[in-house]
Amino acid sequence: MTNLGGxxxxxxxxxxxxxxxxxxxxxxxxxxxxxxxxSFQVHRGETLGIVGESGCGKSVTAKSIMQIVPKPxxxxxxxxxxxxxxxxxxxxxxxxxxxxxxRELRGNxxxxxxxxxxxxxxxxxxxxxxxxxxxxxxxxxxxxxxREKTIEVLGKVGIPSPQDRVDRxxxxxxxxxxxxxxIAMALSCNPRLLIADEPTTALDVTVEAQIxxxxxxxxxxxxxxxIMITHDLGVIAGIADRVLVxxxxxxxxxxxxxxxxxxxxxPYTRALLQSIPKIGSNAxxxxxxxxxxxxxxxxxxxxxxxxxxxxAMDICVEKEPPIFSRExxxxxxxxxCQEEEASA
Numbered sequence: 001m002t003n004l005g006g007x008x009x010x011x012x013x014x015x016x017x018x019x020x021x022x023x024x025x026x027x028x029x030x031x032x033x034x035x036x037x038x039s040f041q042v043h044r045g046e047t048l049g050i051v052g053e054s055g056c057g058k059s060v061t062a063k064s065i066m067q068i069v070p071k072p073x074x075x076x077x078x079x080x081x082x083x084x085x086x087x088x089x090x091x092x093x094x095x096x097x098x099x100x101x102x103r104e105l106r107g108n109x110x111x112x113x114x115x116x117x118x119x120x121x122x123x124x125x126x127x128x129x130x131x132x133x134x135x136x137x138x139x140x141x142x143x144x145x146x147r148e149k150t151i152e153v154l155g156k157v158g159i160p161s162p163q164d165r166v167d168r169x170x171x172x173x174x175x176x177x178x179x180x181x182x183i184a185m186a187l188s189c190n191p192r193l194l195i196a197d198e199p200t201t202a203l204d205v206t207v208e209a210q211i212x213x214x215x216x217x218x219x220x221x222x223x224x225x226x227i228m229i230t231h232d233l234g235v236i237a238g239i240a241d242r243v244l245v246x247x248x249x250x251x252x253x254x255x256x257x258x259x260x261x262x263x264x265x266x267p268y269t270r271a272l273l274q275s276i277p278k279i280g281s282n283a284x285x286x287x288x289x290x291x292x293x294x295x296x297x298x299x300x301x302x303x304x305x306x307x308x309x310x311x312a313m314d315i316c317v318e319k320e321p322p323i324f325s326r327e328x329x330x331x332x333x334x335x336x337c338q339e340e341e342a343s344a
Contacts, residue, residue: 014043020080025073036057048225048228048241050230052272054231058229061246066195110191126169127165127166127169159184194224195229198229243261245266247268253269266336267311301320303317
């Protein structure tokens with residue numbers, strides 16, 4: 001793998017600081033710990049990639065930042081989400097999801113691209129009307145000025161003849177064009193942080209590459225930060241500066257893109273990388289045995305990955321592993337790191 005995103009990482013001012021975030025859901029089977037003591041940071045102009053299998057807590061983490069966790073079953077029960085403005089720090093975790101301050105942040109300073117544009121866009125309103133609504137709400141423009149801004153942003157994301165397409169409905173757009181429209185909606189208010197939740201799902205590889213290149217170009221132009229959520233490690237390799245690996249609601253490893261791809265420490269991270277097909281190789285793809293555990297039935301006090309881990313030890317099913325810090329902010333939640341330190 002070449003041209004990893006981590007090679008361009010430079011430290012800027014802190015924009016988002018998530019500390020021990022816990023988001024739970026009340027279900028008939030009990031409390032589901034979808035996000036369990038998750039911590040990470042995002043700096044200005046940086047792209048953070050969040051990876052892991054379905055059900056690991058990636059999307060719930062994003063929805064927690066946006067304060068759109070489904071109510072009343074879901075709620076943030078602990079931790080902080082510190083958003084750094086120029087002159088103040090706001091703890092999003094303490095804001096009510098319908099509060100005026102949260103409404104000012106959501107869609108304005110922090111925007112999100114959702115997984116499936118066809119279900120995220122309202123089929124009975126034109127693309128232009130849906131984008132204009134956010135512009136009028138947050139930027140206080142009249143309808144004429146909002147329409148001009150909408151046409152401008154549609155052109156910016158590569159939609160041809162935006163002055164005509166602005167009055168089209170979602171079903172009149174192709175999958176790639178709908179995704180571009182979603183990006184236009186997210187970028188219409190010039191956000192400081194863009195959260196992209198599986199933005200290339202169901203798109204062919206050509207359109208996927210176009211969308212990723214578009215996001216990178218707009219990031220450079222606007223200076224925004226990006227949280228890219230995906231199961232596609234190939235996408236992460238090309239766009240992310242740092243990577244966060246999640247499993248069963250935990251963060252099991254964090255590091256620069258180069259560290260994660262070339263020097264993975266957690267067995268789960270290694271297993272994910274071994275499942276990537278390699279060009280020119282006839283080797284059989286590796287798979288991770290078993291599946292992500294049922295979050296309703298997690299036994300507390302041990303490593304959740306232990307039943308699927310080929311390197312599991314006795315201590316893995318006896319005590320929850322702590323987070324071991326490596327060099328340059330590389331962290332790993334695995335007892336193997338203690339073994340390596342003891343043998344060094």
